[in-house]
Amino acid sequence: MISIGITQLTKRFGSTVALHGLDLTIRPGELFFLLGPSGCGKTTLLRSLAGFYIPEAGTIRFGDEDVTRLAPHKRNTGMMFQSYALWPHMTVAQNVAFGLEERKVPSAEIKQRVGAALESVRMGAYADRKPNQLSGGQQQRVALARALVIRPRCLLLDEPLSNLDAKLRLEMRTEIRRVCKEFNLTTVYVTHDQKEALSIADRMAILEGGHILQVGAPREVYRRPSGRTVANFIGETDFIPGTLASLDGDQAVVDTAIGRFQGRLGDPADRPATGSAVTLSIRPECWRLGETAASVNSVPGRIGQSVYLGEVAQYEFTTAGPTLKIYELNPRHVGAAQAGELHASADPDDVVVLVK
Numbered sequence: 001m002i003s004i005g006i007t008q009l010t011k012r013f014g015s016t017v018a019l020h021g022l023d024l025t026i027r028p029g030e031l032f033f034l035l036g037p038s039g040c041g042k043t044t045l046l047r048s049l050a051g052f053y054i055p056e057a058g059t060i061r062f063g064d065e066d067v068t069r070l071a072p073h074k075r076n077t078g079m080m081f082q083s084y085a086l087w088p089h090m091t092v093a094q095n096v097a098f099g100l101e102e103r104k105v106p107s108a109e110i111k112q113r114v115g116a117a118l119e120s121v122r123m124g125a126y127a128d129r130k131p132n133q134l135s136g137g138q139q140q141r142v143a144l145a146r147a148l149v150i151r152p153r154c155l156l157l158d159e160p161l162s163n164l165d166a167k168l169r170l171e172m173r174t175e176i177r178r179v180c181k182e183f184n185l186t187t188v189y190v191t192h193d194q195k196e197a198l199s200i201a202d203r204m205a206i207l208e209g210g211h212i213l214q215v216g217a218p219r220e221v222y223r224r225p226s227g228r229t230v231a232n233f234i235g236e237t238d239f240i241p242g243t244l245a246s247l248d249g250d251q252a253v254v255d256t257a258i259g260r261f262q263g264r265l266g267d268p269a270d271r272p273a274t275g276s277a278v279t280l281s282i283r284p285e286c287w288r289l290g291e292t293a294a295s296v297n298s299v300p301g302r303i304g305q306s307v308y309l310g311e312v313a314q315y316e317f318t319t320a321g322p323t324l325k326i327y328e329l330n331p332r333h334v335g336a337a338q339a340g341e342l343h344a345s346a347d348p349d350d351v352v353v354l355v356k
Helices: 040-050 091-101 107-120 136-148 168-180 194-199 220-221 228-233
Strands: 004-013 016-026 031-035 059-063 077-081 154-158 186-191 201-208 213-215 238-249 251-256 261-266 277-282 288-290 298-308 312-318 324-329 342-343 353-354
Touching: 004 154, 016 040, 016 059, 016 136, 016 213, 031 040, 031 194, 040 077, 040 136, 040 154, 040 186, 040 220, 077 136, 091 107, 168 194, 168 353, 186 194, 194 220, 194 251, 194 288, 201 220, 213 220, 228 238, 228 277, 228 353, 238 261, 251 277
Parallel strands: 031 186, 031 201, 077 154, 154 186, 261 353
Antiparallel strands: 004 016, 004 059, 201 213, 238 251, 238 277, 251 261, 277 353, 288 342, 298 312, 298 342, 312 324
């Protein structure tokens, strides 16, 4: 296991700055996700770690070693691409062995390591098949075995599940985490799929425009986004504009068009002045519906359109201000559009006050 240290990393393509002085530390053995919309810089950062791009400024360290300008083949990283990049004329075993042959590993050791790598991804019975005889999920496992067999210092994954159907993606999420933890690999994983990141990451970084907006564990980033962009990208949320009435520590009171709310700052280090414009972020599943008003954070309104999905119902809740999205687990208010006024309320811990 190694740590990865990134300090003031800057990468340009002509006049376009793809990475703006990034600072990031990835812990040994961590499954770390780079997440963000297309063009945010996540793939550029991954390819800089692999050595395919050389930055204009800054440093990349694997443990204590500065690898910023080291050639890709000397970094000993395992890389999995979106397309898998398997040789169609080679068998599964030959594809996995390729990196070892390039490194002049003795043939007996190659055979042993290839067999072990295929067994680790549960593909030992397919060693003699060609890639076109495999399903997409099986090809993905072979690509993972090929990355593992060289015993890399770290594993770099570039949207490895994007070509799989929904069912296979769910299966392979768990499989990738199992393999990474079994081998104690420091792993950097690029994706735009929030559910993928939330389900298996140890920590994640949200990027936009070549900047890192927030780093944290999945629950931390989802429950306490630091800004509007993060809140909007990770999951769904209701944004309610307001004005800061008071602030005590990270506990805030905010006046809005639909009432006064108590909540917590998304970024405790970014402290707005009383009277400043702020935005509330409340996840749809955090609202509770009732026939009477709650003591705090209660909004009167009516259910408009609704979608019933069995275990959950999705409502549009019409208020005197913005229309809210409300998700009700084990729904009890389906068909309540004609039932008159209801009250939606949210716990103060579920109300995030955003400054930016």
